[in-house]
Amino acid sequence: MPSPLPVRDGVGATRLHVPMTGAWPTIGAYMAERFFHLDPERLLTRFDRGEIVGRDGTPLTRETPLGAHEFVWYYREPPVEREIPFEIDVLHQDDDLVVADKPHFLPTTPGGKYLQNSALVRLRNRLGIPELTPIHRLDRATAGLLMFSVRPQTRGAYQLLFENRQVEKVYEAVSALPEGWDAASPTLGGRAFPRVYRNHIEKLRAHVCVRVDADREPNSETLIELIGFDQHVLHTRLRPHSGKMHQLRVHLAALGAGILNDGFYPELLPEAPDDFTRPLQLLARELRFIDPLSGAPRAFVTRRTLQEAPTGA
Template identity: 75%
Template sequence: MAMLSPLPVRDGVGATRLHVPMTGDWPTIGAYMIDRFFHLDPEGLLSRFDRGEIVARDGTPLARDTPLGVEEFIWYYRDPPVETRLPVEIEVLHQDDDLVVIDKPHFLPTIPGGKFLQNSALIRLRNLLGNDELAPIHRLDRATAGVLMFSARPQTRAPYQLLFETRQVQKVYEAVSARPVDWDASRFPLVYRNHIVKLRNELKVQVDDEREPNAETAIEVIDADERVVHTLLRPHSGKMHQLRVHLAALNLGILNDPFYPELRGERPDDFDHPMQLLARELHFVDPLSDAPRVFSTTRTLQDAPVSGA
């Protein structure tokens, strides 16, 4: 069972739980934290104890001289990163007692991480709706836009998460790629398979051609012109960066993809040129009502061919 935080959610963000060793070379919990977070100012960290900002499991504030071994877990609020609001907005597509579905813009991560805290879909949505129990049921890459589902309350979260775990959700994506010189539309539709591996501390996933495929995508062409190819993608698995890797392997690397086929390195966000990948639709049978559900994006890919042009 999950350990409940003694501190309430603040500005849409929950408190951080830290496991503290019960024995060791540190006389106090404060001394352990100074050693653990060596990059922080020691006195600044200890002053947080003095202000009652570091608490035990029952919510009791701890002192800077609380001995090691008194508490195994402590809670505190992280100092938020300095953020400039990203110039993109979420759109709520659906809301009921159990589900919230949004249209996520490009550049906004699904959950907090690194330099993104308030600039995440989860925290923005919690603050917008005043619901601190919201939690993502699945995720989209920061660079990907489109349909994203959240659980509205923990009591009914598990059945929706199980849909994704058991692949009972049909996902449909669109992508736009630069048209290759040797473009041959007769190859499509096709199903592409390979084995994708995510290694720790690596930004890109790796492909292992010696192993049985664990990633599969059905790909068909929506349209093409002299510049670009617009594809419809139906992933049959959910590996990290799967669609981006599969299109790159077909010489159809997605426009403005910073990772595939070549890692471009960290650059400032170019809001005028988002990666051209869109989570277009989610189809599933609701596990609570047994009713069919379809949620669709209202967004389009700016570099897609204009029909009839």
Template identity: 60%
Template sequence: MMWNVSIPPPLPVVDGVGPTRLRLPGSGPCASATVGDYVARRFAHLDPREVRRRFADGGFVDDDGVPVPHHAPLTAHRCVWYRRELPDEAPLPFREEILHADDDLVVVDKPHFLPTTPSGRFLRETALVRLRVRLGNPHLTPIHRLDRPTAGLVLFSARPTTRGAYQSMFEQRAVRKVYEAVSALPPGWDPAAPVLAGHPLPHVHRSRIVSRRGELRVRTDRSGAPNAETTITLLGSGVSAAGRPVLHTLLRPRTGRQHQLRVHLAVLGAGILGDRRYPELLPDAPDDHALPLQLLARSLEFTDPLSGRARRFVTRRTLAEAPVRRGRAG
């Protein structure tokens, strides 16, 4: 069987950090500009002289690794590659745990607050870069991702030749994913008759989730056909160690839309504890290490596409706000 093998970037991985690709617009109001002008507008926080210096030093290259000059017409290239520079990145005091590693697959138990891949203000302090350095493998690549606030299992491909085999499992929905979440106990909760927003548990929740570039939250579109499905099962209710009345649920997503589990529980009146985006978008603030998002990627099961063996991985992490005293609360 043959799998698609991704084309390697034109710049090598250095200290675990790979190059970044910037797509260039081939049409529209910016198309008459130069590549350098476009890059300067995209990175307006940089001094234009710094942008010119990086172009002069060959810091932006095309798909073949050839340096792109600052004055190159924007329409002459589909994209440019460059290295991000983030010298003042603060270390994160949370460590990932490797649960499994072989020639093809690495399974990691990711802590809350650690990004899976470089993004925004995080570059070296990400699971991907840390693991590349730790394992000495510049080819390591995530097969799927977890949001930065979410803890639990993430699979990484260890080599390009077999990466497509594992990626196809997710594309074909052949991976059985299980999460758990802790929410504030909904008003009027009756453990003898568990109901969320009028739906008895267990409940299969379906909706249409859409995302727009530049927006921090996804939206639910009631006019279109559902594209997101989650089965929600009750694990219990009670009081957490911190004294919070809480609801503990098991989540089995059939699809993998952005923020799907967070949106579905919020819509049902059981927004996840520690969530600063759903149901309400709260002001930006430093991470609250005392109350991380109470969402955990608990287990992954699949038939290995290389060996045909059944594989199951389970997190060693727990949710701090899970009920320690069960029964009626609130």
């Protein structure tokens, strides 16, 4: 559904679904209850300023009755953001694609307490492309390759590549050396490299971590290859066959090789401010695919490295 409001400062307007019937006399009353953490009068003042609009772009008032509009649009008020002190690099740009190299800690898209400090908004503002849209996503904690669509006319062709698993994705991770590590005969979870690991991952609503269900058919699969190791850490190459939330972090944790500096797996740690000196040691290293428009093979490789990787790996 197209937005009636243009992109502003790299950020698109937010769309809100409003019930057509209910106990609220006005749309403003519904929004005041929905966003109970906000000062109600401050929210209603935004109606007075014409900042909340319907599908045709018509500004709503604080007296607009419930049922007059099913969807409304507005710009999020910018939060007070902590600056993410790392740059996102552009590795490739053409008429249809932008491939960027994302640093750790930078989210892919705006959300929560991050707005201007997101890969999408930074790139829209830097490149002057308001319609730039991510074709896939990386966790905020993960660094590496991100691909963006430049034009709506060709966006679907590239999105289908990911939906149909026609993009070869390669990651790297550094973990603490597992217990009982045998340098003469390296194994992970009791099996030699390379090894395939599968399990069933389920995303639960309102939970930051996923749940693994050992009784259900596996829906996630990762090929794990050994790159190197030293006395303290293990360096692996990861080739996911599926794309479940937190899949690589969950799989390595399940095998006794949780990724260094992971605050979610194998144990959820208390929320704390970012420590920029301790990034998650997970990197989206390569993207390879056959271009759906030209039929030519495409390959992109990150310029970033993992700071905890064994020397010479």
